[in-house]
Amino acid sequence: MSVKITMRLILLATVAIASLALSATSNVQQSVTQQLGSMLGLQGSDEHAEEEHNSSEHSESHVAEEHTEAAHAEGEHHAIHKIVVTSPIQQDVTLTRQYVGQIHSRRHIEVCALEGGYLKEIKVNEGQEVKEGDHMFHILPTLYEARLAADVAEAELAQVEYDNTKKLVDQEIVSVQELKLAKAKLDKAQAKVDLAKAELNFADIKAPFDGIIDRLHEQQGSLIEEGAMLTTLSDNHVMWVYFNVPEVRYLEYQKAIQNDPEQQNLDVQLKLANHEIFEHAGTIGAIEADFNNETGNIAFRADFTNPDGLLRHGQTGTILINRVAENAVVIPQRATFEILAKKYAYVVGDDNIVHQREIVIQNEKDDIFLVKEGLGVNDKIILEGIRQVRDGDKVEYEFEDPAKVLADLKYHAE
Numbered sequence: 001m002s003v004k005i006t007m008r009l010i011l012l013a014t015v016a017i018a019s020l021a022l023s024a025t026s027n028v029q030q031s032v033t034q035q036l037g038s039m040l041g042l043q044g045s046d047e048h049a050e051e052e053h054n055s056s057e058h059s060e061s062h063v064a065e066e067h068t069e070a071a072h073a074e075g076e077h078h079a080i081h082k083i084v085v086t087s088p089i090q091q092d093v094t095l096t097r098q099y100v101g102q103i104h105s106r107r108h109i110e111v112c113a114l115e116g117g118y119l120k121e122i123k124v125n126e127g128q129e130v131k132e133g134d135h136m137f138h139i140l141p142t143l144y145e146a147r148l149a150a151d152v153a154e155a156e157l158a159q160v161e162y163d164n165t166k167k168l169v170d171q172e173i174v175s176v177q178e179l180k181l182a183k184a185k186l187d188k189a190q191a192k193v194d195l196a197k198a199e200l201n202f203a204d205i206k207a208p209f210d211g212i213i214d215r216l217h218e219q220q221g222s223l224i225e226e227g228a229m230l231t232t233l234s235d236n237h238v239m240w241v242y243f244n245v246p247e248v249r250y251l252e253y254q255k256a257i258q259n260d261p262e263q264q265n266l267d268v269q270l271k272l273a274n275h276e277i278f279e280h281a282g283t284i285g286a287i288e289a290d291f292n293n294e295t296g297n298i299a300f301r302a303d304f305t306n307p308d309g310l311l312r313h314g315q316t317g318t319i320l321i322n323r324v325a326e327n328a329v330v331i332p333q334r335a336t337f338e339i340l341a342k343k344y345a346y347v348v349g350d351d352n353i354v355h356q357r358e359i360v361i362q363n364e365k366d367d368i369f370l371v372k373e374g375l376g377v378n379d380k381i382i383l384e385g386i387r388q389v390r391d392g393d394k395v396e397y398e399f400e401d402p403a404k405v406l407a408d409l410k411y412h413a414e
């Protein structure tokens with residue numbers, strides 16, 4: 001029994017010594033870790049967590065301060081932004097409709113060869129102005145020259161036969177019927193000569209009217225077939241500008257003419273590609289008979305005199321049709337706002353209470369609206385500060401003269 005007790009005591013002593021050794025090792029490791037942390041500038045996990053917590057609190061505090069300052073600044077902005085009120089004004093307004101147009105010469109034709117042959121002479125240059133009757137091309141039709149010579153010979157022979165027959169009739173040797181047959185033969189031969197001369201004259205191509213020569217499609221010496229196009233000729237004294245008008249505008253135009261026949265002479269202008277206005281005014285020359293079912297448009301034609309030859313066939317431009325709307329109620333666009341495709345304005349009553357009112361726009365131009373319904377010249381509408389008010393608010397405002405407001409308009413609605 002004593003041996004067993006002795007063995008237990010030895011085992012307990014060994015466990016105790018091992019525990020003391022482990023504890024010492026842990027303390028050493030902790031000491032080493034702290035020393036390394038001091039050397040590397042690190043802190044313990046608890047200190048580091050505490051520092052992160054403090055940093056987070058500081059960041060949240062900073063964000064809160066910035067938010068408060070921003071809100072404060074925004075509040076100060078709304079506080080100092082004044083409400084400006086004006087009134088609609090009634091005046092005559094010139095409305096301008098714009099349409100893209102294609103410019104055409106009044107007469108623009110293809111100059112073609114009526115007969116075939118060699119192109120012997122070209123008497124014009126590209127871009128040259130010609131007068132009616134000027135020679136432009138000469139085609140050498142060898143076949144027709146030979147035919148003319150043969151027809152002329154036949155006509156001369158028929159003339160000789162006729163003269164001889166007439167002498168015999170005068171001598172009463174042959175009957176009058178023989179003379180009639182000779183006369184018919186002579187007339188037939190002369191007709192063939194006239195036809196050959198006409199065909200030969202087709203070889204000389206002359207200008208049918210005053211105009212400008214376009215590009216030459218054939219060169220001297222070319223073999224020309226009958227009907228071949230040689231060039232085009234444009235009469236640019238009067239230019240036709242075609243443009244498409246929507247059905248609604250067409251109906252407005254027709255209604256205006258019915259109510260006032262003088263409206264037919266609209267103020268029509270042409271804006272060129274360089275954004276300059278053509279110096280000569282135009283007139284509505286024609287309206288086509290049919291609508292285009294695919295686009296819902298109808299073609300109009302505006303006529304412009306072109307004495308200086310500035311306009312050429314094939315140019316493009318913009319047609320401006322100006323019409324005066326008399327005694328229109330006008331407001332700035334910036335005094336309106338839109339909700340679900342409807343226009344509204346804030347109207348200030350005599351008690352300084354704001355009321356939201358729907359308005360109907362008749363037309364618009366630049367920075368103004370022409371009001372059809374909803375406002376009158378005695379109403380007061382908010383011009384500046386629309387976003388600061390709501391329906392039913394009571395406001396203090398400054399009134400600005402509507403004439404001055406319209407003179408200074410260059411901004412869109414808020």
